[in-house]
Amino acid sequence: MSDASNPQADPATKPTRRTVLAIGAVAASTVITVRPALAQTAGSVLNCEIPVPAPQAAGSYIAQDGSLVPAGTAGAFPPPPRPITGEEAKALLRGGPTPAGIDSQSAQAYANYIRRLQAGMSGFTCYASLQMPR
Known part of the structure; x- marks a missing residue:
């Protein structure tokens, strides 16, 4: 559906490009943080x-x-x-x-x-x- 046919769509509630980029940056840093933790977990499993x-x-x-x-x-x-x-x-x-x-x-x-x-x-x-x- 387009915005014109959807009376509930409010342009003020759509995320801006800046907001989308900020969310993407947070997600990328989370992946970078979790990946070493998973590698450490895999190593500790083999040492148990x-x-x-x-x-x-x-x-x-x-x-x-x-x-x-x-x-x-x-x-x-x-x-x-x-x-x-x-x-x-x-x-x-x-x-x-x-x-x-x-x-x-x-x-x-x-x-x-x-x-x-x-x-x-x-x-x-x-x-x-x-x-x-x-």
Whole structure:
């Protein structure tokens, strides 16, 4: 509809060119400010840690299916010597290279443990952030 046929259109309420340019400048500075923050977030996601198993289950072994079993259970694996970083977890979950010092069978059990993490468990926030699309 044109302004002539729209009695409610008031030329005083239309933004001027100067106003439009000012809004564009604010939007551009917001993009410049947010972009480094997103890059920092992506980096921190890869540096987060997932304890395998969670501290409250210390001493447990990890079965091939990722469940926790008593220490010494046949076919189960001892926990890794340190928490698994987000970057390592991402590689494990995609079937990529195993972290240094971890054999492929135990790595698969650890990946299955990570897949079983639920809200409220240690490492879940890190795991969930790895699932977010970028």
